[in-house]
Amino acid sequence: MKITAAFDPITRIEGHLKIDVEIDHAGGVQQVVGVKSMGGLFRGFEKILIGRSPRDAQHITQRICGVCPIAHGVASVRAQDDAFSTVIPENARIIRNLINGANFVESHILHFFLLAALDFVEGPAMPPWQADWKADRRFSKAVNDIIVGHYVLALEKRRKADQMTALFGGNIFGLFLHRSRTRQSAFLRRIRSRRRRLIKTSRSRTRYGRIENRPAARRRRYLRARQVLLVRGQRRPESGVRGDGSGRPGQQRP
């Protein structure tokens, strides 16, 4: 007989997870024949970042995970280094490594003791530290008690690792990483001018889907706004801003 069961929620992880298990007889032996795992949360960070300044990415992406924010921040900062073609100074490298290392320590303590350990040891005898199952407990009482003691100690030690992160980075999410200012400004000027152009022409279409699909009121508002911007855009050459004769007709905005 086929049995299906859902484990939902899987606890002591960062995030939302569900496991579907199918158990059936295959070859005369009862065994697991199918397992599906499902993440239960979608936030769309890629979408959230579209249209923002690239420097915001290091702060936004840190919010992907509350247990390991710095890893996401550092990954994003490295991507920006590539985009800005920056060679970072030695001190920047050191402080990044210190911040990342502090969070590395914090995250590992948190994962090993607070998240994973309760699968192998008996927690304190009160909810929510007690599981209702006692499968596969292999430690003796003495060893178990030592590990539970470490569990309490881990709370304190991971907090000190957090303090270390804060000393270098403000607070966990306020990570600030140095970068060459001049290269960055040039890059940002390019980004900003491109963004202004997008707003004038097609931003609403690229960002919010096709105009035809949007509610009528919003569409009217959009068209009105677009017309105002277009009229402004067309008036400029006629009203003599570039009226020194240097501008050729072909260069004018359509």
Added chain:
Amino acid sequence: MRITRRSFLKYCTASAAALGLNPVMLQQLEAALASDGAPTVIWLHGSGCQGDSVSFLNLFLDAPAVGHVDTKDVLLNNINLAYHTVVMASAGDTAVTMALQGKRKGGYVLVCEGGVATAFGGKACRVMTIGGVEKTYQEMVLELGANALAVLSVGACASFGGIPRSIYPLPPLLPSEPSGPTGILSVEEALAAGGVTGPVIINIPGCPAHPDWVAWVVVQLILVLAGQATLPELDAYKRPTALYGGNVHENCPRNPNYHPTVKATTFGEDGKCLEDLGCRGPGAYADCPFRGWNKGPIPQLEDLSVDPANYTRANWCVDSNGLCFGCVEHDFPGGDFYA
């Protein structure tokens, strides 16, 4: 390891200043804890990163006079944490049963962490399976919120939508819409949309929320539930004014007596006002400049003789030459962080 109510009270005494308690309130708290009433707490995680839970784990004071008091002790001996997916040992049906038992008994406090996703029928965030039926966070907030004594929205996402919503301000003529694709509502909006008006809603924004802020509200709620105090005063955004009353810029050590020091023109200049670089301190209301973050006996990390009254903060955003992002405000994250 297990500590008594007496120890919890000692913890509150030791950190009375940090928790904003005066001697009268401490007496009331003693009475409240003596009578009975560990309130049941159901802590739900929605569209967020669970950073508020991780931040809350930092609520730990190793003062020798009190003995070890940590989050676990505070939670276990004084409130009954029935459901919290990051720390609870059980999983699956067992965990769900604990939440439902809490609901049946009634008289519980619902703590919501993370915004409420409404896109795709709410399935952008689903939290548990009850009897083979998947339940979304939206459904569970309405179901559990309807009978709750109070709903605490912890963190920027639960309070105002935060990063998953990300309303990016556009030029005035174009409509500002959330960049987040999952139709995030704050817990307050989701409850109103679902027609739930009963419970008291308190927002504790911040990205993440400061552990002291959460502890302060919990202590206040214990007092309120015991009839020893009235609800803390809330501002227009349902934040306790005691915590979110002061302006960050006005209290900033870089802006003494409203006479700003030289404004910084680039990062890495110590002691200069960062307003021109994009600091949102002038529009942010919180007590970060006083309270600081990641409190601890710095720099004497191992010196246990340090008086708790002298505990210093490890740091805060502006002191590390970083910007205040205004993470306690309703429009966080808003436009570009850097000017």
